[in-house]
Amino acid sequence: MLKIILPTELAFLVEPHLPQDTKFICVNPDGDFDGDISDAEVYFNGFKLKNTTLHKVLAAAPSIRWQHTPSSGVNHILTPIFLERYITLTNGSGVHAIPIAEFVLNFMLYHAKNVQKLQSLQADRSWNKWFELQELYNKTVLIIGTGTIGKEIAVRAKAFGMNVWGSRRNPEPLPNFDKIVGANSWQSLLPQVDYLVVATPLTPETKGLINASVLRSMRPTAYFINIARGAIVDEEALLTALRENWIAGASLDTFITEPLPPESPFWSLPNVFVTPHNSALTPQLYDRIVSLFLDNLNRYRTGQPLRNVIDKHIGY
Structure with a gap:
C-alpha cells in the first residue's frame, strides 16, 4: 500500500479522492505528524514550508521518492539537506497563473x-x-519571466491593447508577446x-536582479510590479527609487521578510x-492544486x- 504524507491544511480536500490502495499521514506546518511516515514514498508539503519542517519530515521519512509543493517557487525547498536525497520534486506551476495575472492587471489599473x-x-x-487619468491602451509592459504566470499576464495585457514584451532564458517567440528578448538583453528596453x-x-541568478541600475534606467513615469519573490529585488535600492521619484511607484505583493514588519x-x-x-488566493486555486496533485499521483502510481x-540545478 502506497503511503502519502499530506499537509493538514489540504488533507481534507485531497483525502476523498485518494485511491483505495493508498494510506495517508497528516503533517502540520510545524512538522508534527499523526502516524508513522518512515515508509512513506510521497510527500505533498503545505504552504509556506519552513526549513525546520522540511528537514524534520525528511529525517523521519527515508523512503520518500517524490515531493510535490503547491507553490511555484522552490528556492525554500532546495536546501543542502534536500539536495542530498534522490527525490523528484514537482511544483504547482500553472495553478496560480490566472488569479495572479488578474491581480497584475488590477495593479496596472490601480x-x-x-x-x-x-x-x-x-x-x-x-x-x-480635473486630474489626470491614464489608459493602458498602447502602453508598454515588460514581463521578466514568461512561464505560466507571465503568459497569462500577456494574454490580459494584450486584450487591453498594450505592447507586450518579455524576457526569458531562450528568447523564442510566444503568443501574445510582441517582443521576446534573452535574459541578458531586457535592461536595454527599460527606457521605453x-x-x-x-x-x-527566485534563483541564484535572479536574486537582487532588480537593483539600482535597473531602477535608474526606467522612466520617471514607469511603474514597478512584483508578484514573484521579494529577494529578486534590492529593497533598499527600490526604497531610494520610490523616495527620490526615479519611478512613479510600485505595487508589491511579496517581500524579503514576510509578514512585512510594521x-x-x-x-x-x-506611491506604493x-x-x-x-494575489493567488481564490477558491478556484485550491481546486487546481488538488487536481494537479491527484493527476501526478496517478502518473506516479x-x-x-x-x-x-x-x-534542481537551475531552480525551476
Missing part, C-alpha cells in the same frame, strides 16, 4: 486610473474631476517601458501599493512522467 486619488476624493466628498513586471522564479517604510510610502502576498518536474 495606477493608470489613479484609484488612490479617487478614493481620497470620495472620503473627502469632493467632486473634483511603462510597466515592469517581475514574474520570474516598521517597514513600504507601508507608508504614498502593498498587498500581503495573496502508473509509471508515467510527472508534470512540473523541477530541474
